[in-house]
Structures are given as C-alpha cells and as structure tokens.
Amino acid sequence: MRGGVERGGRSWTGGRGERSTGQRGQEQCQRRCGQWSCCSTRFTTGELRWEDWWTKETTRGDLRSGGVIAGSSGFSPSPMNVAAASGESTNGMKWLRMLGWSAVVVLGTAAIAVLAWSRGEAVSALWMVVAATCVFAVAYRFHAAWLMAKVLTLDETRATPAVVKEDGKDFVRTNRWVGGRSRGRDRWWGRCWRRSLDFCRECCGS
Amino acid sequence: MGPVLAAQFGFLPGMLWILIGATLGGAVHDCVVMFCSVRRGGKSLAQMVRDEVGPFAGFAALVSIIAIMVILLAVLGLVVVNALAESPWGLFTIAATMPIAVAMGLAMRFGGHGGGWLAVVSALGVVALLGAVYGGQFVHAWGWDEALTLKGTTLAWWIIGYGILASVLPVWLLLAPRDYLSTFMKVGTVALLGVAIIVLAPVLKMPAVTQFIDGTGPVFAGPVFPFCFITIACAAVSGFHALISSGTTPKLLAREKDIRVVGYGAMATEMMVGIMALIAACAMEPGEYFAINMRGEPAAVTERITALGFPVTTMQMDALAAEMGEKTMVGRAGGAPTFAAGMAQIFSGAFGSGTAVALWYHFAIMFEALFILTTIDAGTRVGRFIVQDLLGMIAKPLGNTKSFAGNVLGTVLFVAAWGWFLYQGVIDPLGGINSLWPIFGVANQLLAVIALSLGTTVLIKMGRTRYVWCTLVPLAWLLAVTMSAGWMKIFASDPRLGFLAAAADFKARIAAAGADAAAQVAQWERLVFNNQVNAIVTGTFLVLVAVVVIANARVWWQLLAGRRAVELREEPYVAVGA
Numbered sequence: 001m002r003g004g005v006e007r008g009g010r011s012w013t014g015g016r017g018e019r020s021t022g023q024r025g026q027e028q029c030q031r032r033c034g035q036w037s038c039c040s041t042r043f044t045t046g047e048l049r050w051e052d053w054w055t056k057e058t059t060r061g062d063l064r065s066g067g068v069i070a071g072s073s074g075f076s077p078s079p080m081n082v083a084a085a086s087g088e089s090t091n092g093m094k095w096l097r098m099l100g101w102s103a104v105v106v107l108g109t110a111a112i113a114v115l116a117w118s119r120g121e122a123v124s125a126l127w128m129v130v131a132a133t134c135v136f137a138v139a140y141r142f143h144a145a146w147l148m149a150k151v152l153t154l155d156e157t158r159a160t161p162a163v164v165k166e167d168g169k170d171f172v173r174t175n176r177w178v179g180g181r182s183r184g185r186d187r188w189w190g191r192c193w194r195r196s197l198d199f200c201r202e203c204c205g206s
Numbered sequence: 207m208g209p210v211l212a213a214q215f216g217f218l219p220g221m222l223w224i225l226i227g228a229t230l231g232g233a234v235h236d237c238v239v240m241f242c243s244v245r246r247g248g249k250s251l252a253q254m255v256r257d258e259v260g261p262f263a264g265f266a267a268l269v270s271i272i273a274i275m276v277i278l279l280a281v282l283g284l285v286v287v288n289a290l291a292e293s294p295w296g297l298f299t300i301a302a303t304m305p306i307a308v309a310m311g312l313a314m315r316f317g318g319h320g321g322g323w324l325a326v327v328s329a330l331g332v333v334a335l336l337g338a339v340y341g342g343q344f345v346h347a348w349g350w351d352e353a354l355t356l357k358g359t360t361l362a363w364w365i366i367g368y369g370i371l372a373s374v375l376p377v378w379l380l381l382a383p384r385d386y387l388s389t390f391m392k393v394g395t396v397a398l399l400g401v402a403i404i405v406l407a408p409v410l411k412m413p414a415v416t417q418f419i420d421g422t423g424p425v426f427a428g429p430v431f432p433f434c435f436i437t438i439a440c441a442a443v444s445g446f447h448a449l450i451s452s453g454t455t456p457k458l459l460a461r462e463k464d465i466r467v468v469g470y471g472a473m474a475t476e477m478m479v480g481i482m483a484l485i486a487a488c489a490m491e492p493g494e495y496f497a498i499n500m501r502g503e504p505a506a507v508t509e510r511i512t513a514l515g516f517p518v519t520t521m522q523m524d525a526l527a528a529e530m531g532e533k534t535m536v537g538r539a540g541g542a543p544t545f546a547a548g549m550a551q552i553f554s555g556a557f558g559s560g561t562a563v564a565l566w567y568h569f570a571i572m573f574e575a576l577f578i579l580t581t582i583d584a585g586t587r588v589g590r591f592i593v594q595d596l597l598g599m600i601a602k603p604l605g606n607t608k609s610f611a612g613n614v615l616g617t618v619l620f621v622a623a624w625g626w627f628l629y630q631g632v633i634d635p636l637g638g639i640n641s642l643w644p645i646f647g648v649a650n651q652l653l654a655v656i657a658l659s660l661g662t663t664v665l666i667k668m669g670r671t672r673y674v675w676c677t678l679v680p681l682a683w684l685l686a687v688t689m690s691a692g693w694m695k696i697f698a699s700d701p702r703l704g705f706l707a708a709a710a711d712f713k714a715r716i717a718a719a720g721a722d723a724a725a726q727v728a729q730w731e732r733l734v735f736n737n738q739v740n741a742i743v744t745g746t747f748l749v750l751v752a753v754v755v756i757a758n759a760r761v762w763w764q765l766l767a768g769r770r771a772v773e774l775r776e777e778p779y780v781a782v783g784a
Contacts, residue, residue: 139233147470
C-alpha cells in the first residue's frame with residue numbers, strides 16, 4: 001500500500017500523519033517513527049527525512065488530484081521521481097542546482113553586507129530589492145519546505161475542511177492562486193467577501 | 207505604514223527586522239495558525255485556544271482579540287483621517303468609490319452571472335475609479351472646495367458613521383464589490399511599484415542608521431529596541447494575521463499543501479511589500495520625510511528638523527505641497543501621506559514627466575484609503591460577530607447574528623469603542639499616531655504571542671517537541687519586545703514616551719496655568735484623561751497576554767512531565783476522495 005510514500009515520500013508532504021486507529025495505525029507508527037516517543041501518545045507523525053523533501057524531485061510528485069490518492073495504487077511517481085530514483089543521471093542537474101542556490105545565498109548576503117556597511121554615502125535601493133528577493137527565494141524554497149515537512153508534517157492524503165464540509169457558502173474549495181472558477185452568483189459574492197478578509201491583512205503592510 | 211514610520215531609525219534596522227522577522231517569525235506564525243485551523247475544521251483562534259489549552263485561556267484570548275481589534279480599527283481610521291483631512295481631492299476620490307461600488311454591486315446582483323459580465327463590470331469599475339482620481343483635480347474649478355475640505359473631527363464622525371452603515375448593510379451592496387475593486391488595485395499597484403523601483407533605481411537618501419535610535423525620534427518617541435519591532439508589524443510579525451489565518455482562510459484551502467503558498471507565500475510577499483514601503487520612505491529627502499510626519503507650524507517644524515541635521519525649508523515643503531496638489535504637507539502624520547508622496551515621486555520618476563506627480567499622489571492615497579476602509583468595514587463586521595457572541599452569553603436573543611436589533615446593538619457597541627479612540631486620536635494635539643501607534647503595535651504583537659503559544663502547545667501535543675523552538679524563539683523575542691515596549695509606554699519618565707509621565711506633565715501644566723487659559727486647560731485635562739486611559743489599556747493587554755502565556759506554559763510543563771494526557775482536538779481523519 002501507498003507505494004509512493006514508502007519509497008521515501010516523493011512528496012514533501014506525503015506522510016499519513018494522523019491519529020492511529022486500529023491495526024493500520026500501529027503498524028505505521030512502528031515503521032515511521034520507531035525512535036520517537038510519539039508512539040506512546042498514539043499519534044503517528046509522518047515525518048520525512050531531510051533528503052526526501054529537500055531535493056527538487058520530491059516536490060514534483062505532489063498529489064495532483066484526489067482520484068489518484070483514493071485509488072489503491074497509491075500515487076504515481078512523476079518522470080522526475082523515476083529519474084531521481086535511478087540515481088546517477090541527475091547528478092549533473094543536482095550540482096547545477098546547488099550551485100544556483102549557493103549563488104542566490106551569496107548574492108543576498110552580499111547585498112545585505114553592502115547595505116549594512118554603508119555609512120554616509122548614498123546606496124542604491126536596488127541593493128535592498130536584491131536582498132529581499134534573495135531572502136524571499138531561499139526562505140520559500142528551503143525554510144517553508146522544511147517547516148511543512150518536518151515541523152508541521154502536512155498530510156496530503158488528509159482532506160481539508162473545505163473538502164469535508166463543502167457547502168458552497170463558508171466552506172469552499174478554492175484555487176490557491178485565484179480563488180477558483182465561480183459557479184453561480186452567491187458563491188462569487190461569498191468568495192469575494194472572504195477573499196477581501198484575506199487581503200485586508202495586507203493593508204497594514206503597505 | 208509600519209516600515210514608513212520606522213524609517214526614522216534609518217533603513218537598516220527596519221530592513222533587517224522585516225527580512226528576519228517575516229521569515230523566521232511571521233511566516234512561521236501564519237503557517238502554524240493556519241495549519242492548526244485546517245486540522246480543526248476552520249475554527250477561530252480563540253476557539254482553538256479554548257479547546258487545546260483551557261476555557262479560561264480561551265476567554266482571555268477572546269477578550270484580548272476584541273480589545274486588539276478596537277485599537278487596530280481606531281489606528282487605521284486615524285491614518286485615513288490624517289490622509290484625507292483638508293484634502294478635497296483625496297476626499298472626492300474616496301467618496302466617489304462608494305457610488306461606484308454600489309453601482310457595481312447592483313449590476314452584479316441584478317445583471318446576470320456570466321463570466322463575461324463579471325469581467326465587464328470589473329473593468330468598468332476600475333476605469334471609473336481611475337476617473338475619480340483624475341476628476342479630483344477639478345474639484346477646485348467646480349467650486350466644491352468648501353464642501354470637501356473637512357476638518358479631522360468631522361471626518362472622524364463620517365468614518366464612524368460609515369463603520370456602522372457598512373456593518374449593517376448587506377454585504378453584496380457595498381462591501382463585496384468595493385473590496386473586490388481594492389483587491390485589483392492592490393495587486394496592480396504593488397506590482398507597478400516594484401517595476402518602478404527597479405526602473406528608477408532610486409538612491410536611499412536616509413542614512414543606514416540615524417541618531418534617533420536613542421529614542422529622540424520626531425516621528426514617534428522611543429528607542430530602536432523595542433519600538434522598531436512593534437512599529438513594523440504586518441511586514442514582519444503581525445498577530446492580526448492570526449485572525450485571518452484561522453477561521454476564514456482555512457475553510458477555503460483545497461489541500462493541506464496549499465498552506466505553503468497561502469500561509470508562507472503570502473507572508474513572504476507581504477515582506478516584499480514592506481520592503482518597498484521602506485524604500486519609498488527612504489528614497490525621499492530625509493528633511494521632507496520628517497516634516498511630513500511632525501505636527502506643528504511649518505516654520506517651527508522645518509527649523510527643528512534642520513537643527514537635527516536634516517536640512518529642509520518651508521519653501522521646499524510648499525513646493526512639495528504644490529507638486530502633490532495639496533494645501534500643506536507639513537504634519538500629515540500617520541505614514542499614508544509619506545508613503546503616497548514617496549510612491550508618487552518614484553512613479554513619476556520612472557514613468558515620465560514630473561507634471562503627473564499630483565495624479566500619482568492621489569492615486570496612492572486613494573489606494574491606501576480604499577484598503578484601510580476595506581479593513582475597517584471587514585474588521586467591524588468580524589468584531590460585531592464577536593461582540594454578539596459575548597452578548598449572547600448575557601441575553602440569548604442578542605447573540606443571534608440574524609436579528610436586526612442584535613446586529614445594530616453589537617455594531618454600535620463595537621463602533622463606539624473604536625470610534626472613541628479614533629476621536630481622541632484626532633483631537634490629540636501631538637498627533638494621535640504618537641500615542642496610538644505604539645499601543646496598536648504592542649496589541650498586535652501580543653496577539654501574535656497568543657497564537658505562537660497556541661502553536662507551541664499543538665507542536666508538543668503532536669510529538670514535535672524537537673522542533674518546538676520554531677515557535678518558541680519568535681515567541682520569546684516578541685514577548686521581550688512587547689513587554690518592554692508596554693512597560694516603557696506606561697512607566698517611562700519621559701513625558702513623550704510614558705503615558706503616566708505625560709499625564710503628570712499635563713497636570714503640572716494645568717496647575718501652573720493662569721485663569722486666562724481656560725480653553726487650553728480644558729484640552730490638557732482631556733489629555734490627562736486620555737493618557738491615563740492609554741496606560742490602563744496597555745496594562746490590560748500585558749496582563750491578559752501574560753495570563754494566556756502562563757496558562758500555555760503550564761500545559762507545556764504538564765505535557766512534558768507526563769502529568770497530562772495528550773489530547774489533540776483535531777477533527778477526525780478523512781481521506782482525500784473518500
């Protein structure tokens with residue numbers, strides 16, 4: 001069962017970390033976190049190893065649709081996953097990627113250093129833009145992924161309230177970028193209203 | 207606005223706090239709260255605290271949330287008042303957004319619901335909005351000057367009335383279309399600003415660190431620690447996000463994975479917006495920046511700022527005001543006019559001639575005021591529900607959110623609360639920002655403290671004790687910042703900084719004043735009272751949050767010592783597609 005996850009969790013979320021019920025849970029608990037005291041609390045954690053989430057391939061195998069997960073076949077590894085599993089062939093890519101991210105880190109550090117060591121002379125605002133962009137990229141790529149996989153142990157197989165309680169009014173499955181396609185007027189208004197709440201947080205930032 | 211105000215310390219402290227605070231503090235905070243709420247069927251922050259920590263802590267959290275929202279809305283209202291007072295052009299533009307929104311609302315409601323129609327109405331709305339910005343410059347020619355030049359106090363009453371109206375009216379008529387419009391404007395403007403900054407590549411004229419880090423800053427009083435960290439909230443760590451990340455947003459997420467984009471990504475984007483605001487403020491002439499943010503007679507203000515080492519003249523300020531199409535630019539505290547002026551200079555520098563500066567300035571003001579009004583009505587509505595919740599505890603029928611009488615009563619109570627602080631801020635001769643913004647900052651970060659301690663509790667319960675420092679470190683930092691800031695605001699001996707010292711100072715002045723200064727004395731008496739209220743409010747916040755944190759710490763200790771059964775109140779597991 002759940003072949004993809006067992007191969008090291010191709011998705012950086014991936015684990016089935018939930019209240020263990022019955023035998024399946026017990027078995028998972030032992031397999032997943034043997035060294036963890038969490039077994040005693042009867043929770044499994046679905047934590048992934050560092051290698052599983054930090055290489056780019058692992059983020060590719062995310063679960064695109066509910067149907068795949070629901071099926072007994074587990075979810076299908078993407079071509080990238082297969083390539084990663086076969087090892088050697090992506091080593092060049094891996095080096096390139098590491099080099100690229102190192103360059104981003106160096107650039108960001110340099111920009112912050114330029115800003116920090118300026119005294120008296122005027123500095124271009126572009127340095128600040130560069131610093132912020134690099135911090136954004138590195139934080140989102142690494143810190144966010146780590147936070148999701150190791151600390152919060154997100155579970156892609158777990159349905160969210162929007163799915164479980166979907167009522168078209170308060171609980172609406174929404175595209176993470178746009179807010180989804182609207183079907184019907186009431187939904188559209190309801191969504192606008194809620195999205196405005198999401199955005200009102202931003203006004204104090206400006 | 208936070209980064210704009212914090213620019214008085216120089217660009218470096220603000221920048222570092224935004225970059226570090228947003229990634230290690232704010233993003234973690236938003237994600238953890240969102241995660242907790244997603245796992246609990248989209249419950250709100252106070253409900254989660256009640257479930258996971260205990261009923262007492264839950265109640266304390268609920269009361270803190272109401273108190274914090276009151277202060278938040280008052281401060282935001284104050285910023286609008288400062289931006290629109292004595293500014294006919296700005297007021298015309300903002301007033302015009304309401305009929306536009308109502309027209310859009312009616313068109314959407316009764317015009318059918320095809321996707322094409324939606325696009326047409328949205329496009330027309332945006333065009334009408336831009337037309338309102340453009341049309342504002344003819345207010346003078348049309349002779350509407352008198353009617354649209356309002357004093358701060360009058361404007362405050364209008365905003366209070368607006369808050370009541372917006373909270374009682376049906377959502378589809380005014381709020382939804384206007385919020386929708388302002389969302390468009392927000393995204394467009396921020397993107398445009400980013401492009402403009404890259405094209406123009408302005409020079410940061412503000413020094414990296416100014417001499418004001420010792421607490422003598424003219425924009426607001428207080429040293430860089432802790433005040434830089436409470437002034438910049440939404441761009442770094444903001445407890446207000448905890449209210450948004452729980453309750454509403456989690457009910458919309460299709461997959462747990464989206465927490466990365468919606469929780470972390472949105473916060474990181476906000477970090478970028480904060481950095482842009484900081485750039486806009488620091489690219490201005492420092493002298494002009496300080497003059498815009500200081501209350502007083504233009505001559506006295508410019509003289510004082512020049513003496514501080516940032517040369518500026520009244521001529522320069524008059525030229526700036528003329529360029530922006532305003533009557534005066536001195537003493538427009540609050541951050542919004544500063545940000546708008548900085549943005550206008552960047553836009554007009556990047557996209558063509560200088561003649562359009564006034565247009566850009568009012569565009570920026572419109573954009574800011576629109577967003578703040580959006581927050582005010584959304585916040586009032588949310589606050590009304592919480593107040594009605596509490597009222598329901600006293601008398602059942604009042605808690606019914608569908609009953610009109612309950613609605614009105616809840617709204618009026620809530621609006622009266624923030625309206626009072628708004629009005630006091632407007633009539634404060636020192637510019638209410640000086641006293642209200644720090645309370646707002648403290649309150650906001652204290653809310654983040656509540657959320658982070660809830661996150662810590664949940665992480666421990668989930669068996670993630672190894673990673674508990676993720677929430678514990680920002681928690682400790684924010685606790686140190688807010689507690690010292692709150693303490694200083696109450697007890698500092700400098701009357702500019704400490705509320706009690708200020709009250710004592712005004713009392714001394716009243717005692718010294720002669721009989722001929724009756725009006726002045728009345729004003730001072732009011733200020734004594736206000737400062738005492740501010741001290742009590744701040745003290746209440748500190749105590750409430752200390753209670754919540756201690757309740758949480760007790761739970762942590764019990765859990766780790768094995769004296770308490772681990773009981774995670776998550777919703778039962780349901781498989782995707784099941």
